[in-house]
Amino acid sequence: MDEKLIVTSSPHFRDDSTVHKIMLDVIIALLPATLAGIYYFGMNAARVLFLAVITAVITEAVIQKLLKRPVTINDMSAALTGLLLGLNLAPSVPWWIPVVGSAFAIALVKQLFGGIGHNFMNPALAARIFLTISWTGNMTDWRAPGVDAVSTATPLSFVKGATEVPNAAPSLFDAFVGNIGGSLGETSAILLILGGVYLVYRGVISAKIPLIYVGTVAAATLVYGGFDLYFMAYHVFSGGLMIGAIYMATDYASGAITPRGRIIFAFGCGVLTSIIRLFGGYPEGVGFSILLMNVAAPLIDKYTSPRVFGEVK
Amino acid sequence: MKLLSFKLGIHPPERKESTEHLKVEKAVEPKIVTIPLQQHIGAACEPLVKVGDIVKLGQKIGEPQGFVSAAVHSSVSGTVKAIAEKPAASGGEVLSVVIESDGNNEIDPSIQPKGDITSLDPKEIINIIKDAGIVGMGGAAFPTHVKLSPPPDKKVDLIILNGAECEPYLTADHRLMLENPEDIIYGLKAMMKATGVKNAIIGIENNKMDAVKVMHEAVQKEEGIKVAVLQTKYPQGAEKQLIYACTKKEVPSGGLPMDVGVIVNNVATAAQIAKTIKTGMPLIDRITTVAGKCIKNPKNLLVKVGVSIKEVIDQCDGYKEKPGKIIMGGPMMGLAQYTDEVALTKGSSGVIVFDEKEATTPDPSNCIRCSRCIQICPAFLRPVQIAENSAHNMMENAEKYRALDCIECGSCSYICPSKLPLLHSIRVAKRSILAKKRQQKG
Numbered sequence: 237m238d239e240k241l242i243v244t245s246s247p248h249f250r251d252d253s254t255v256h257k258i259m260l261d262v263i264i265a266l267l268p269a270t271l272a273g274i275y276y277f278g279m280n281a282a283r284v285l286f287l288a289v290i291t292a293v294i295t296e297a298v299i300q301k302l303l304k305r306p307v308t309i310n311d312m313s314a315a316l317t318g319l320l321l322g323l324n325l326a327p328s329v330p331w332w333i334p335v336v337g338s339a340f341a342i343a344l345v346k347q348l349f350g351g352i353g354h355n356f357m358n359p360a361l362a363a364r365i366f367l368t369i370s371w372t373g374n375m376t377d378w379r380a381p382g383v384d385a386v387s388t389a390t391p392l393s394f395v396k397g398a399t400e401v402p403n404a405a406p407s408l409f410d411a412f413v414g415n416i417g418g419s420l421g422e423t424s425a426i427l428l429i430l431g432g433v434y435l436v437y438r439g440v441i442s443a444k445i446p447l448i449y450v451g452t453v454a455a456a457t458l459v460y461g462g463f464d465l466y467f468m469a470y471h472v473f474s475g476g477l478m479i480g481a482i483y484m485a486t487d488y489a490s491g492a493i494t495p496r497g498r499i500i501f502a503f504g505c506g507v508l509t510s511i512i513r514l515f516g517g518y519p520e521g522v523g524f525s526i527l528l529m530n531v532a533a534p535l536i537d538k539y540t541s542p543r544v545f546g547e548v549k
Numbered sequence: 550m551k552l553l554s555f556k557l558g559i560h561p562p563e564r565k566e567s568t569e570h571l572k573v574e575k576a577v578e579p580k581i582v583t584i585p586l587q588q589h590i591g592a593a594c595e596p597l598v599k600v601g602d603i604v605k606l607g608q609k610i611g612e613p614q615g616f617v618s619a620a621v622h623s624s625v626s627g628t629v630k631a632i633a634e635k636p637a638a639s640g641g642e643v644l645s646v647v648i649e650s651d652g653n654n655e656i657d658p659s660i661q662p663k664g665d666i667t668s669l670d671p672k673e674i675i676n677i678i679k680d681a682g683i684v685g686m687g688g689a690a691f692p693t694h695v696k697l698s699p700p701p702d703k704k705v706d707l708i709i710l711n712g713a714e715c716e717p718y719l720t721a722d723h724r725l726m727l728e729n730p731e732d733i734i735y736g737l738k739a740m741m742k743a744t745g746v747k748n749a750i751i752g753i754e755n756n757k758m759d760a761v762k763v764m765h766e767a768v769q770k771e772e773g774i775k776v777a778v779l780q781t782k783y784p785q786g787a788e789k790q791l792i793y794a795c796t797k798k799e800v801p802s803g804g805l806p807m808d809v810g811v812i813v814n815n816v817a818t819a820a821q822i823a824k825t826i827k828t829g830m831p832l833i834d835r836i837t838t839v840a841g842k843c844i845k846n847p848k849n850l851l852v853k854v855g856v857s858i859k860e861v862i863d864q865c866d867g868y869k870e871k872p873g874k875i876i877m878g879g880p881m882m883g884l885a886q887y888t889d890e891v892a893l894t895k896g897s898s899g900v901i902v903f904d905e906k907e908a909t910t911p912d913p914s915n916c917i918r919c920s921r922c923i924q925i926c927p928a929f930l931r932p933v934q935i936a937e938n939s940a941h942n943m944m945e946n947a948e949k950y951r952a953l954d955c956i957e958c959g960s961c962s963y964i965c966p967s968k969l970p971l972l973h974s975i976r977v978a979k980r981s982i983l984a985k986k987r988q989q990k991g
Contacts, residue, residue, distance in 0.1 A: 242874045242908040243887050245973045247959030249561055249880040253966040353915040493920040544951045545928040546802040
């Protein structure tokens with residue numbers, strides 16, 4: 237025959253999932269919480285998100301051009317990193333905070349280590365911690381939702397050092413729907429969970445990681461608060477736990493990859509978060525916990541290799 | 550009904566609708582056949598004929614060399630035109646006997662009914678199978694008499710007939726089960742007698758419930774034979790996975806089915822054994838599914854061994870559009886062909902033709918460590934880590950990650966969102982590790 241045929245080794249069939257589709261699914265899952273953030277905090281929030289996303293995408297393109305690598309901004313992973321960072325910032329931060337943060341996340345944490353899949357830490361989270369340590373004042377300038385944008389404390393700072401929820405604290409319902417002070421995307425637990433359900437349904441994440449993570453924090457705070465359910469619920473639904481457990485601890489590149497390793501990873505995140513929140517110096521420990529477990533992930537993978545079919549141990 | 554299954558695996562689109570309702574058609578008599586003298590792993594046959602010889606239908610033309618080898622017979626009557634290297638289904642070339650048919654299908658006088666299984670003793674049955682050149686017809690074409698002759702220290706107590714047909718597109722076994730259940734059962738009983746095994750299971754995926762029904766009825770009066778309904782999942786028909794689904798026993802790593810007391814054979818192999826015992830005719834034809842986007846009229850054809858892919862496709866009214874890829878076998882484990890002049894062998898379960906778009910492999914990107922390959926690997930391996938080590942030529946590491954336990958089902962490459970050729974990399978590692986082992990031995 238005259239026509240040239242394509243010859244490759246099997247399989248000749250491929251699933252239609254792509255990196256682009258996965259990243260897009262995560263962005264879709266984050267949309268309700270993003271819109272809620274804009275609803276509660278107004279144009280400030282929109283400005284922070286826009287700057288974070290646009291800087292992340294531009295940084296990725298520029299670095300890949302400089303390193304003469306293929307530009308992969310179409311896979312949406314840089315946009316997702318920018319969005320996640322934006323959602324982790326206080327809406328009142330000056331304009332250069334999201335810009336510096338996104339540039340740091342993409343340039344240092346992601347591209348310098350080899351680009352997508354090679355970052356050993358979650359880029360958005362690493363950037364948040366970097367910003368918090370460097371510009372603590374700006375990063376913790378929490379405002380109450382609404383046009384007046386008066387300074388306020390986050391729900392977690394009310395329960396810091398306490399074993400029950402003080403009367404002055406915002407109501408649990410407000411924490412649940414997001415009508416509280418805090419980072420612009422981490423406030424509405426219900427919308428973050430909604431997105432999480434979508435991701436599990438789409439097969440992008442396994443429900444195990446968030447369930448174990450949140451469950452561990454719930455158990456620890458329940459015991460610490462002397463079986464005060466309200467105190468426990470307060471810890472579970474406020475702060476960065478939901479966004480961290482559903483969207484950051486489930487990050488592919490920086491997490492464990494073996495089935496047992498993932499369970500240990502999620503459990504470790506829960507334990508560290510509980511320790512920092514209940515006994516540490518900061519009111520919130522989600523960011524540090526996930527980053528610490530990110531660093532431990534390769535070690536966890538090494539010691540949790542699955543049993544091979546037909547292998548007798 | 551409780552569905553049996555192995556653990557993990559994938560569920561690719563089945564794509565069986567174009568041929569699953571089509572009766573097996575007898576293919577047009579070929580004018581010329583090219584019969585490869587090697588159709589499986591193991592030793593190649595020595596030709597028994599010379600150019601110019603007149604051969605009869607069913608006459609032995611290739612003598613097996615060694616134990617793991619199977620005889621080759623002429624699928625037509627006619628004249629030997631050449632004995633030469635011809636394109637092989639496994640790539641490269643293979644010594645083949647080219648026979649021009651006289652169209653008479655004059656049967657070789659040696660072809661005589663072999664009697665009945667009740668009167669044949671186990672040794673006779675195995676010799677009949679050996680002489681008829683019967684091999685596993687699921688694809689690998691491993692000589693059946695070898696499988697049925699386990700060493701005395703291995704106690705076999707179960708035969709599993711593989712009717713899973715888990716590859717997309719393929720419906721040859723499905724149609725065989727619907728149209729000829731008697732021969733399958735007869736052949737199975739011959740295998741049971743040959744090995745002294747009292748129990749047998751016929752495993753069929755639940756996307757073929759009509760075949761389940763037919764086979765179930767066929768075994769009603771048979772003692773020790775059961776039909777097991779398997780979940781439609783890939784690779785349900787892989788030997789070790791099928792054994793696990795039916796018995797919950799894992800074949801030990803590096804071991805064989807007989808290590809857990811099981812022999813697995815394809816339903817088509819069983820039907821061929823019945824045909825050989827009843828008529829004496831060796832393995833000279835088989836059912837093959839011709840399908841895919843580029844085929845005008847997909848069909849299940851009864852084709853003679855040695856017919857070219859082109860001739861088979863012509864009988865399905867040719868290509869609908871420019872073909873991009875021709876696959877011998879199914880799309881998950883089949884072999885891509887570089888020309889349609891390749892001859893069909895005893896193991897050719899299908900000819901699948903993709904258009905150029907389907908045939909183009911997507912560009913791979915970085916692994917994003919989503920771990921989907923780990924979550925689905927039916928051998929419980931970490932494909933991405935074997936592949937990474939293989940790509941960096943770190944074969945010791947690849948071996949540590951158990952590259953040799955890979956069953957090459959291709960599920961990892963299938964599921965990968967970064968479109969990495971994971972199985973390809975693992976194959977490279979396996980070849981390299983095995984080559985090194987042979988070197989150390991020798």
